[in-house]
Amino acid sequence: MPETDSNTPIPSIQPEIPVPSTYGANNIQVLDGIEHVRMRPAMYIGDIHSRGLHHLVYEIVDNSIDETLGGFNDYIFVSLNPDGSVTVIDRGRGIPVDIHPEKGKSALELVMTVIGAGGKFDKGAYKVSGGLHGVGASVVNALSEWCEVEVYRDGKVYFQRFERGVPQGDVKAIGSSDQRGTKTTFMPDHLIFKITEFRKDIIVDRMRELAFLNRNLSITVQDTQGEIEVFHFEGGLKEFVLFIDENRMGLLKEPIYIYGERDSTIVEIALQYNDTYQENVFSYVNNINTQEGGTHVTGFRKALTRTLNAYAQKNDLLKNLKLALTGDDFKEGLTAVISVKVAEPQFEGQTKTKLGNSETQSIVETILNEQLSEYAESNPNVLKVIIEKVKGAAMSREAARKAKELTRRKSVLESSGLPGKLADCSINDPEHCELYIVEGDSAGGSAKQGRDRSFQAILPLKGKILNVEKARLHKMLENEEIKTIILALGTSFGEEEFSTEKLRYGKIIIMTDADVDGAHIRTLLLTFFFRHMRALIDAGRVYIAQPPLYLVKSGKEQQYAWDDDERNSISDSMKKMQKGKANIHIQRYKGLGEMNPEQLWSTTMDPAHRSLLLVSVENAMEADHVFSTLMGDKVEPRRDFIEKNARYVRRLDV
Ligand code: 0RA
Numbered sequence: 001m002p003e004t005d006s007n008t009p010i011p012s013i014q015p016e017i018p019v020p021s022t023y024g025a026n027n028i029q030v031l032d033g034i035e036h037v038r039m040r041p042a043m044y045i046g047d048i049h050s051r052g053l054h055h056l057v058y059e060i061v062d063n064s065i066d067e068t069l070g071g072f073n074d075y076i077f078v079s080l081n082p083d084g085s086v087t088v089i090d091r092g093r094g095i096p097v098d099i100h101p102e103k104g105k106s107a108l109e110l111v112m113t114v115i116g117a118g119g120k121f122d123k124g125a126y127k128v129s130g131g132l133h134g135v136g137a138s139v140v141n142a143l144s145e146w147c148e149v150e151v152y153r154d155g156k157v158y159f160q161r162f163e164r165g166v167p168q169g170d171v172k173a174i175g176s177s178d179q180r181g182t183k184t185t186f187m188p189d190h191l192i193f194k195i196t197e198f199r200k201d202i203i204v205d206r207m208r209e210l211a212f213l214n215r216n217l218s219i220t221v222q223d224t225q226g227e228i229e230v231f232h233f234e235g236g237l238k239e240f241v242l243f244i245d246e247n248r249m250g251l252l253k254e255p256i257y258i259y260g261e262r263d264s265t266i267v268e269i270a271l272q273y274n275d276t277y278q279e280n281v282f283s284y285v286n287n288i289n290t291q292e293g294g295t296h297v298t299g300f301r302k303a304l305t306r307t308l309n310a311y312a313q314k315n316d317l318l319k320n321l322k323l324a325l326t327g328d329d330f331k332e333g334l335t336a337v338i339s340v341k342v343a344e345p346q347f348e349g350q351t352k353t354k355l356g357n358s359e360t361q362s363i364v365e366t367i368l369n370e371q372l373s374e375y376a377e378s379n380p381n382v383l384k385v386i387i388e389k390v391k392g393a394a395m396s397r398e399a400a401r402k403a404k405e406l407t408r409r410k411s412v413l414e415s416s417g418l419p420g421k422l423a424d425c426s427i428n429d430p431e432h433c434e435l436y437i438v439e440g441d442s443a444g445g446s447a448k449q450g451r452d453r454s455f456q457a458i459l460p461l462k463g464k465i466l467n468v469e470k471a472r473l474h475k476m477l478e479n480e481e482i483k484t485i486i487l488a489l490g491t492s493f494g495e496e497e498f499s500t501e502k503l504r505y506g507k508i509i510i511m512t513d514a515d516v517d518g519a520h521i522r523t524l525l526l527t528f529f530f531r532h533m534r535a536l537i538d539a540g541r542v543y544i545a546q547p548p549l550y551l552v553k554s555g556k557e558q559q560y561a562w563d564d565d566e567r568n569s570i571s572d573s574m575k576k577m578q579k580g581k582a583n584i585h586i587q588r589y590k591g592l593g594e595m596n597p598e599q600l601w602s603t604t605m606d607p608a609h610r611s612l613l614l615v616s617v618e619n620a621m622e623a624d625h626v627f628s629t630l631m632g633d634k635v636e637p638r639r640d641f642i643e644k645n646a647r648y649v650r651r652l653d654v
Contacts, residue, residue, distance in 0.1 A: 026103060033115035034165035037142040041192055044139045050195050052620065053188055054202050056140045060088045060184050063137055065210065066648070067092030068217050073181075079222040080198050080205060085187040087641065094153035094182050099169050104144065106171045108151060108160060112141045113167065137184065141165050143193075144186040152179040164189065174627065200224075200367060202421075207231055207621050212240035213287050213339055237270035237337045244282070245335050247632040248274040251385050255335075256375060260367035264343055265360060267367045269300065271336035273389050276632075277472045278531060279331035282621050284339040285347075285355050291620060294348070294355025296340045299364030305330050307372045308386060315380075317387045323394050328495070332393035340364065400474040400494075419484040423448050423458040428504075435459060435488060435505040436545070439512040439521050443592035447511065450597030451556055457505065459488050464521055469631035470529050491533065500535050508536065509612065511545035511604065513591040526615065527631050530623060543612040547595070547604040551587040554578065560603050562611075 006535045034268050037044050037635040045052040045059075057078065067073035073092035080086055096107040103110060117140050141147045142165035151158040151171075155178065160171040190196050200223045207219045208231045215236030221229050241255040257271040283290045283297045290296070305327045318325070340363075346356035376383050418424060423444075425433050438444045444460025451458060465481040473494065476482050486493045490504035510525050512518035522544065529542055536542055548560035550567045554574040561567035571584050589595060595603070604610050617623045629641045 019032060030113050031166070033138070034113065034142040037115060037139050038164070038192065041143055044135045045143070048193050050199070050202070053193050053195055054198065054206075056143065056186065056188060057086055057088070057198070057203060058206060059135060060086075060137060060186070061207075061210070062287075064088060064090035064092060064182070065214070065217075068214055069286065074216050074218060076207075076210075076217065076219045077222070078203060078219065080200060080203065081185070082224045083187070084196060084198075085185050086198060087185040088181065089181060089183045091179070094151040095149070096182055097151055097153065097158045101510050106160075108149060108158070108171050109167055110320075111137055112147070112149060112162060113138055113165060115139065115142070117128050127342055140164070140186055143189055144545050145189045145191075147184065147186040149185075150174075150182070150183040152177045152181045177621060180318040192216075202618075205619060208618075209240075209245075209289075209621065210287060212243070212337075213234065213284055218279065237268050237339060241270040241335055241338050244280060244337070244621065245272055245274050245628075246625070247628040247634045247637050248276050248335070249633070250274050251333070251389060252382055256372070258368060258371045258375075258381075262367060262370060263359070265363045266341040267296075267569055268337065268339045268365075269368060271304075271334065273386055274333045276470070276628075277332050278469075279333075279636050280335045280624055282337050283355075284337070285342055285345050287339075288353070289619070289621070290353050290355050291351060291353035292349040295357055295361035296338055296355050296364050299340050299361040300336070300368060301327060301330075302361075303365045303368035303372065307369055307376065308383075308390065311373065311376045311383055312387045312390075315383075317384070318391070320395060321391050323398060325390060326397070326517055329390050329393040329397065332396075333389055335424045338364070388394075396472050396474065399629070400472070400477070403474040403477045417487065419459070419487045421460055421484060422488045423451075423453075425452055425453060425455050425457040430504055431506045433457065433505045434507040436509045436511050437461060437485065437525060438592070439518060440591075440593065443511070443513070444599050446593060446595060446597050447605070450599075450601035452601075456605065458486070459484065461485075461521070465524050465528065467524060467631055468531055469627060470633070476532075485528070489533075489536075491536070493532070498533065500534070500539055500541075503536065503541065506541070507543055508541050508613075509545050510542045511547070511592065513593075514547060514549055515590050523630055527627050529615075530617070530627055534617075537615055537617055540614060540616070542615040544615060546611050546613060547589065547600070549589060553585045553587070554583060647648050 041048050041052065045055045061076060061078065064073060066078045067090055068076075070092075070395060073090050075091045077089040078086065079088075095111055099106055100110060116136060130542050141162050144162070145164065147162045155176055157172045157177045158171050158174045158177040161168045188196050200221070204221055207221050211217055211219045211231035212233050213236075214232055218230060218232035221231070223602065234243075238255050238257045242250075251273040255270045258267070258269040260267050278353075281297065281300075283293060285294070305325075308330060309325055312325075318563060340360060341356075342355070342357060342360055344357070348354045348356040419481075427433060432455050434455060436447055436451070436459065438447050438458055438460045439459050441462070444458055447458045447460075461481050461484075465485075466476060466479040468476055468482070471479075477493070489505070489508070490502050491500065492498055506531075510522055512522045526542075538616055546562060548562050549564075550561040552559050552561055552567060552570045552574065554571075555578075557574065559570045559574075561570055568585065571586065574584055587594075592600060592604075626641075629637050632638070
């Protein structure tokens with residue numbers, strides 16, 4: 001994603017919204033609301049790029065999900081239409097079309113035009129409302145060139161059309177039908193969005209997730225070619241965990257599944273242990289991914305640790321372990337999904353994705369304690385496997401502690417504490433400093449000569465770093481390249497010691513060759529940052545450099561190209577200036593080392609001309625899936641993934 005400020009209001013270019021002279025105060029308010037959304041779309045949907053665009057679909061789908069949570073709907077159809085619009089259909093109760101006594105307008109029109117009206121309607125017990133969700137269909141409507149709603153209700157079909165949020169006539173009956181439900185079609189406004197093309201894979205990821213989270217729901221996605229995928233998982237979260245661990249070896253025959261209700265809170269949990277060393281816990285409240293966790297996750301951890309610990313003690317399974325187990329020991333190789341449905345969720349935290357309801361913690365804790373101890377009593381063999389895994393984690397924790405002490409002492413011995421290979425910059429205000437992590441000594445040499453040494457530091461790596469997907473903590477700390485990176489960053493390492501505040505650079509820029517090896521090294525580095533320094537990615541500190549792929553030369557003229565299309569259009573235009581007589585020479589850069597220092601500076605490192613890709617994680621569950629596919633043990637899924645995704649890879653962005 002390029003660096004942009006999506007909070008900038010959208011000025012001018014907006015077509016005037018014609019206002020009939022008979023409009024009263026109510027309507028002026030409505031129009032003010034719509035105009036505000038169009039002036040500051042990022043306030044409502046996050047940004048005006050790909051993320052915000054796809055958010056429009058989620059917003060409409062959320063309304064259908066509300067109907068599902070209320071028990072009124074079991075089917076959602078999402079179509080990416082050839083003209084660029086999107087259609088969402090459900091079989092819920094249908095948006096009411098009767099006239100609101102005070103406002104003198106149909107409920108449908110109010111839902112579609114009054115910003116914030118969505119939440120005021122009683123849509124059932126477990127409303128979706130967290131993070132950016134729940135801004136309502138009216139926001140989607142305001143940001144659409146046009147939007148058409150059909151309601152199937154009371155034997156009739158009702159219809160209303162809107163343009164840039166403004167109704168084009170009242171709702172009217174246009175036919176009869178024995179169906180129930182709502183059909184919304186909208187065309188995202190190209191005056192608002194920088195990107196207006198929907199990506200099927202992004203939509204599919206979220207629809208699959210929603211289908212896992214709502215076992216009674218069937219979701220169909222149709223793409224612009226008319227191809228259809230259906231998501232329906234009767235096993236619910238159990239199948240979700242199997243999907244997450246598709247590329248890992250499970251230790252239990254099947255995930256453990258827990259379901260319980262108490263005081264109108266619904267708790268659903270599935271968990272599995274696998275043969276890796278990471279923990280993957282994904283949590284949801286009313287179908288919203290709670291990235292920052294919250295009380296439901298705290299309740300889960302407490303109950304898991306307590307129940308397993310108590311069982312192990314009681315059955316004398318820890319006798320030859322010389323250490324006491326800690327909460328962390330239960331995390332190694334754990335994959336779990338926690339989904340709660342809460343009537344009045346309180347969202348907190350930086351991104352409003354942390355559940356605050358204190359009662360939810362004890363509800364989750366109680367239900368898990370009860371059901372997991374019951375499960376343990378009747379499945380002693382499964383418990384043996386889990387406790388063995390936990391003991392292994394405890395012993396490796398001890399080994400890691402010793403290894404860490406060694407690295408600490410060693411870094412103290414080195415006079416500056418910085419790795420010898422690092423060519424540091426001269427200023428030391430982190431905000432203005434950049435660290436280039438570069439593949440190989442020759443590219444490192446070019447980068448060192450080409451850089452602006454006042455604020456750019458260069459760290460050349462000696463080839464491939466360790467694949468951290470398969471390594472335990474202490475193995476990682478024995479790896480020279482990893483140690484070098486940690487020392488250069490200055491952040492320290494590990495759950496307790498790591499701190500973004502100690503980061504010595506404002507930008508960490510991965511700069512690798514444009515070949516297969518380069519892509520591999522970049523993936524290894526991203527795996528490391530994602531698994532062990534995720535906070536740096538979330539803080540927007542990690543970037544990928546974009547060296548050009550081609551140099552197109554004709555006589556004295558030369559231009560760089562970043563992809564095949566650009567290369568072709570440059571060479572075409574060179575031919576036309578020189579009337580077809582041009583002698584065009586195209587050089588394909590395979591390695592950074594093929595560029596001289598000046599070229600590397602002017603194309604890739606100079607802040608005035610370079611373009612960097614910011615690495616961000618849209619969906620942690622999907623990112624985990626990609627990394628475990630690419631870096632895990634199983635070969636088949638990796639081959640499938642690469643074949644399926646090759647067409648999305650242009651400049652191999654993330
Ligand atoms: C308000 C009230 C009722 C249903 C809905 C909204 C509703 C909204 C959407 C949006 C997409 N699909 C939807 N389905 C239903 C309840 C109406 C009743 O009591 O019959």
